[in-house]
Amino acid sequence: MSLFSVAKPFAASTPQTAQSKVRYALRTKNLAPKAHRTNSKQKTPLSSFIEHDVLFLRQHGVKHAKWHLTAPLRPSSRVKLSYGATVPAAELIGRRILDVVRDSAGNSVVLHEPSLASYIINSERLATPIYPNDASTIVNLLDLNPSRPGEDDQDDSGPPFEIFEAGTGHGSLTLHIARALHAANPPLPAPLRRTLISAPYKPHYDFTASRGCLEVSLEDQSAFDAYASSRRAILHTLDHNTKHARAAYKLVRNFRRAQYLPAVDFHVGSIDDFLGHRLEQTGGQPFLSRAILDLPSAHENAELVIKALHPNGLLILFKPSISQIADFQAWSTETKQPVRTEKVIELYATTASEGGVHDSSGGRHWDVKTVVPRAQQGEEGNKKPVQVMRPRVGERVAGGGFLAVLRRWPVSEEPAQDALGEAETEE
Numbered sequence: 342m343s344l345f346s347v348a349k350p351f352a353a354s355t356p357q358t359a360q361s362k363v364r365y366a367l368r369t370k371n372l373a374p375k376a377h378r379t380n381s382k383q384k385t386p387l388s389s390f391i392e393h394d395v396l397f398l399r400q401h402g403v404k405h406a407k408w409h410l411t412a413p414l415r416p417s418s419r420v421k422l423s424y425g426a427t428v429p430a431a432e433l434i435g436r437r438i439l440d441v442v443r444d445s446a447g448n449s450v451v452l453h454e455p456s457l458a459s460y461i462i463n464s465e466r467l468a469t470p471i472y473p474n475d476a477s478t479i480v481n482l483l484d485l486n487p488s489r490p491g492e493d494d495q496d497d498s499g500p501p502f503e504i505f506e507a508g509t510g511h512g513s514l515t516l517h518i519a520r521a522l523h524a525a526n527p528p529l530p531a532p533l534r535r536t537l538i539s540a541p542y543k544p545h546y547d548f549t550a551s552r553g554c555l556e557v558s559l560e561d562q563s564a565f566d567a568y569a570s571s572r573r574a575i576l577h578t579l580d581h582n583t584k585h586a587r588a589a590y591k592l593v594r595n596f597r598r599a600q601y602l603p604a605v606d607f608h609v610g611s612i613d614d615f616l617g618h619r620l621e622q623t624g625g626q627p628f629l630s631r632a633i634l635d636l637p638s639a640h641e642n643a644e645l646v647i648k649a650l651h652p653n654g655l656l657i658l659f660k661p662s663i664s665q666i667a668d669f670q671a672w673s674t675e676t677k678q679p680v681r682t683e684k685v686i687e688l689y690a691t692t693a694s695e696g697g698v699h700d701s702s703g704g705r706h707w708d709v710k711t712v713v714p715r716a717q718q719g720e721e722g723n724k725k726p727v728q729v730m731r732p733r734v735g736e737r738v739a740g741g742g743f744l745a746v747l748r749r750w751p752v753s754e755e756p757a758q759d760a761l762g763e764a765e766t767e768e
């Protein structure tokens with residue numbers, strides 16, 4: 342057997358115990374021969390991996406199994422794994438999800454596709470990301486209900502739904518929001534999507550326009566620009582650090598072959614410059630429906646953000662500590678900002694197993710399994726399986742922080758009230 346061919350099923354001896362029957366069934370299911378599992382006539386919901394896909398590989402080494410997030414697959418590249426082993430990307434292209442190959446050291450490697458959470462957690466980082474389940478909570482609080490093109494006359498004929506986010510950082514929240522906006526925008530024509538995935542980066546791109554960082558023909562560039570102006574939902578994400586913005590652009594571009602990239606415009610620079618320029622263009626009229634600030638000095642940058650928000654628009658702050666939320670609240674009251682604090686929420690730290698591979702989405706990980714007790718394992722005869730149900734211990738704790746959700750109020754009305762609109766005094 343070649344080192345890189347599909348692994349054969351384990352030795353097919355007849356299983357004796359209930360536990361070994363289960364194991365046997367799982368093994369034969371996962372490791373059935375390729376010819377059986379990839380028969381083109383067979384209807385299956387599992388699609389094949391293609392060039393530019395990012396895979397999540399489970400390498401079964403001698404001691405432990407390890408997870409690896411690949412770079413986008415290119416036929417000429419090799420994927421580096423643990424234990425000094427590699428696997429050629431060409432061996433992975435054309436395989437199906439849950440297929441098994443052998444790496445250069447003979448270990449079996451199972452092919453998975455990354456979830457959004459495992460993709461974020463396992464990608465290289467320059468900035469600390471908002472943890473996936475916290476990002477999902479923020480997306481929920483943003484209360485996004487995009488209609489699909491052609492579904493709602495008002496939405497179709499009105500201005501686009503614009504969201505502003507600063508700082509971009511790792512791009513975790515950017516990607517979560519872009520996914521939530523996806524349905525609002527018209528489909529990107531397939532040839533343009535291919536260009537978006539495959540075009541090389543310009544050697545020196547400055548990010549003044551997010552579509553200006555790829556080396557594309559003038560014809561493609563004008564097609565991208567035409568598509569961009571047809572969008573009905575846009576996420577503007579801004580960071581003052583160019584390296585962070587570039588890394589986040591790559592993160593969004595490489596996830597599911599740039600599926601969510603078209604909804605995002607990346608910007609580098611100062612919040613005031615960007616929003617000031619836009620407000621000049623709109624004659625001072627608000628144009629944002631939502632805004633999110635995840636930066637150390639939110640209140641130093643919030644005045645124009647609030648000005649650019651439509652009445653009833655939402656501003657969300659993400660802060661590591663409650664006192665930072667209190668500082669913002671004090672600033673907003675003192676400077677009579679036209680916003681009302683609707684709620685302040687603590688995000689609980691969550692557990693994450695195996696380096697964050699199986700994100701718990703904010704819940705607590707439990708072990709639920711059927712095993713033969715160790716005391717009976719060496720014994721002949723009656724090996725009765727028992728069920729284990731217990732919270733997992735020793736898990737990595739991740740995420741957490743505080744959110745404030747503020748609603749933009751019309752300027753003519755007095756906003757310095759609590760979330761219910763009633764002035765409150767402490768006893």
Ligand SMILES: C[S@@+](CC[C@H](N)C(=O)[O-])C[C@H]1O[C@@H](n2cnc3c(N)ncnc32)[C@H](O)[C@@H]1O
Nearest residue numbers: 470471508510511512513514580581582585635
């Ligand atoms: C913690 S990271 C944001 C993480 C991001 N929300 C995510 O989910 O990956 C904070 C980012 O804010 C940027 N930043 C800090 N102050 C800024 C400012 N005044 N204007 C623009 N970006 C700023 C930093 O460069 C950094 O990339």
